Amino acid sequence: MKVGNGSDNGPLASYERKYSSLELMLRYAKGRYKTFWPRQLFVFGVCLFLGLATDMTIAAFGFLAAFTGDAADSFCLRRLPVLAANGVPERRLRLLSTASAAIYGAGMSICATLPYWPWVEAGVDTGHHIDILFSIAFLTGVAMNAAITLPYHRAASVVWMLFFCAVPTVMLWADLKSGGGFTTEWQLHAAGIVTMTGYMFWLASYGRRAFENTRQYNQATAAQQQQLEAANTRLQEQRMEARRLALVARNANDSVMLMDREGRITWVNDSFSRLSGYSFDEAVGAFPGDLLNGGKTDPATIQKLDDGIRHAVPVRVQVCNRRKDGSWIWIETSQVPMLNSAGEVETVIAVERDITASKEHARQLEEARIAAEEGARAKADFLATMSHEIRTPMNGVIGMAQLLRDSGLSEEQEVYADTILSSAGMLLGLINDVLDFSKMDAEEISLSPVNFDPRACFESTVRLLQAQAGGKGLEMALDIQDDLPAQLYGDDRRIRQILMNLAGNAIKFTKQGRVAVALGGAPADGGYELTFTVTDTGIGIAEHKLADVFERFSQADAAISRQYGGTGLGLAISRRLAEAMGGSIAVSSELGAGSCFAVRLKLQAEQADGAALPAGAAAADDAAELGGLRILVAEDNAVNRLLVEKFLNAAPVELAFACDGREAVAQFEGFEPDIILMDMSMPEMDGLEATRAIRALPRPQPAIVALTANAFESDRKACMAAGMDDFMSKPISKSELLDLLAQLAPQAQSRRAG
Structure with missing residues (x-):
């Protein structure tokens, strides 16, 4: 099993290589072939003594057998490192070296037993054939060497030990067969063989235990050395890191300050001195608050810094510090506590950055934001004022033109009156477009969803446009x-408004041909996706201008504005409305071949508690519906008072007038009206204040309708909040006024009757 940190050059890696099975085998091989010649010298001496004791021929043949076996084994073992380096598997190397060990064992066995072979004994006149001590002693030396090398190459050592056990046993058995019998000398030889065999195995076991002890000691030493080297490496890395951090802290642009657990400064860098004006010696040992706190820092922020040290948690705050020269500076400080092994605060690191310029920039941005909001409010106030001031005379112009048209004029005079109404209507449309877009810029788009019939909605709107299209000879x-x-x-x-804008543009920019509206849709995401297209055969739009047509005050060409007129707000308003309803508008066009605007709107299915609005309110033809109503008109403009009086001249109602809000309250108490038409902007007391005053009186309450030139949604909300029942923006028409009174009449008559 591999032990260590995985390094290829560490002590443990070196130990693992040294004690791997392949390395042990190669060390065995190296030891064998390096001692080849000393062994041959020893064997030659043994064989020389053998020759002197017996015959030199026997000695020569014995030495030749031993030399041949040892030479074959050593040659094979010398090749092992080369073969291993060439990638020969370890298993093959082990088999090869085991086979060479068998050759060596065979050669040594021949050398040890040659004097006792029968043909040798027959030719030599000696008396040694009973004593086999020479063979046992010779082979015992080989076996002991095998026992010593057992841990390095088990297979080769076992082969040698088998030769040691087998050869003496075979010799003793041959002696028994030759007729020696179980003599005392034979028994002693057998006991000697058994004793030497046991001693050999004991020696092998002892050698292996000694080898294992040495190996474990070396392993422990390598592991300890590896740990020491790793610890030393970590220490060096920590020192290097500390040195780098010290260099970073010392040369950082940000101020770096170290504090102890009590909060006293223990070290600062040069940037601290540049930032605060205090030198290193002045800062060390002092509390940061004593040096830098000038009274402008929020006490809660100071407490947060103290709590960060006390509770050992990081803190990041902004503080206003005072420099040594008395000037003020905004600082963003990040305070991080460092804990010791016991979990206690040992050092606190504070990194501070000068954010004075950022604070100043933020202040300027805030001032710019406030100025922009003030500008937006001023624009809204201006638009509201202009709306009121323009709509007030427009109310008189349109109302009087309506009365004039209905007064029995000649055909030529009716043309003049219709022209006045048409021009006034165009002017009012321009005013409405500007106001609509102004409200959208202020993100005041208001939607009033109700259940409605989409088929009737589109049919009635297209019906209104039929006359305009027919006047140009276009098919609608x-x-x-x-x-x-x-x-x-x-x-x-709002859907009608989008359709009117798109279809109105199509009619305006089409000289001949047709304008087609296609309405469809499909269920989507639990609701309904309503889609419609407006296609014309008009002048078309150049491809590079398609992206600009939805921009405010933008038209495809400046010449178009001069030729066809318009503010360029209709498409911008339509896109904003579509987006407010979760949809979009897309356009495709070809210059000279017409355009197609595709609208996608996300609507809901019919609501169970909703009430569908009528496609168009019916006119109050039956004057009896208004019979007996008392109507108070609070209006400071004489023309508008006259207009309302003329509109209601033929209706069976009682009229009273008030020139301001205060008079309206007084008239309410004396006249007891059923309906009050209340202008919002009046001298002395405006309509909202007058409404609140009336609602506060403990008397039967009338229906109060805001009749005002203020056309913003915020004005409608203000009227409803003051207690009014309905809202009608100027200029008003006779039919609209009569319709409204007809709707309020049942409620007013019921209240009066009750």
Whole structure:
């Protein structure tokens, strides 16, 4: 099993290589072939004594056998490192070296037993054939060497030991067969063989234990050395890191300050001195607050810094410090506690950065934001004022033109009156576009979703446009999908506005041909995706201008504005409205071949508790519906008072007028009206204040309608919050006024009767 940190050059890696099975085998081989010649010298001496004792021929043949076996074994072992380096598997190397060990054992066995072979004994006149001590002694030396090398090459050592056990045993058995019998001398030889065999195995076991002890000691030493080297490496790395961190801290642009657990400064870098004006000697030993706190820092921030040290948690705050020269500076400080092994705060590191310029920039941005908001409010106030001031005379112009048209004029005079109404309507449309876009810029888009019939919505809107298209000789077509739902939930007023803008533009920019509206849709995500297209055969839009047509005050060409007129706000308003309803508008066009605007709106299915609005309010033809109503008109403009009086001249109602809010409150107490038409902007007391005053009186309450030139949604909300029941923006028409009074009449008459 591999032990260590995985390094290829560490002590443990070196130990593992040294004691691997391949390395042990190679060390065995090296030891064998390096001692080849000393062994031959020893064997030659033994054989020389053998020759002197017996015959030199026997000695020569014995030495030749031993030399041949040893030479073959040594040659094979010398090749092992080369073969291993060439990638020969260890298993093959072990088999090869074991086979060479067998050759060596065979050669040594021949050398040890040659004097006792029968043909040798027959030719030599000696009396040694009973004593086999020479063979046992010779082979015992080989076996002991095998026992010593057992840990390095088990297979080769076992082969040698088998030769040691087998050869003496065979010789003793041969002696028994030759007729010697179980003599005392034979028994002693057998006991000697057994004793030497046991001693050989004991020696092998002892050698292996000694080898294992040495190996374990070396392993422990290598592991300890590895740990020491790793610890030394870590120490060197920590020293290097500490040196680098010290260099970074010393040369950092940010101020770096070290504090003890009590909060006293123990070290600062040069940037601290540049930032605060205090030198190293002045800072060390002092509390940062004593040096830098000038009274402008929030006490809660100081407490947060103290708590960070006390509770050993990082803190990041912004503080206003005082420099040594008395000047003020904003600092962003990051305070991090460092803990010792016991989990206690040992050092606190504070890194501080000068953010005075950022604070100043933020202050300037805030001032710019406030100025922008003030500008937006000023713009809104200006638009509200201009709306009121323009709509007030427009109310008189349009109202009087309506009365004039209905006064029995000649055909030529009716043309003049219609022209006045048409021009006033165009002017009012421009005012409404500007106001709409102003409200959208302020993100005041308001949607009033109701259940409505999409088929009736589009049919009535297209019907209104038929006259405009017919006046130019254009075909106006409407195609509605067969399976369109009868009711959807959405703001049909805004949908009409989008359709009017797109279809109105199509009619305006088409000289001949047709304008087609296609309405369809499909269920989507639990609701309904309403889609419609407006296609014309008009002048078209150049491809490079398509991206600009939805921008405010933008038209495809400046010449178009001069030729066709318009503010360039209609498409911008339509896109904002579509996006407010979760949809979009896309355009495709070819210059000279017409355009196609595709609208996608996300609506809901019909709501169970919703009430569908009528496609158009019916006119109050039956004057009896208004019979007996008392109507108070609070209006400071004489023309508008006259206009309302003329509108209601033929209606069976009682009229009273008030020139300001205070008079309206007084008239309420004396006249007891059923309905009050209340202007918002009046001298002395405005309409909102007058409404609140009336609602506070403990008397039967009338229906109060805001009749005002203020057309913002915020104005509507303000009127409803003051206690009004409805809202009608100027200029008003006779039919609209009569419709509204007809809707309020049942409520007012019921209140009066009750």
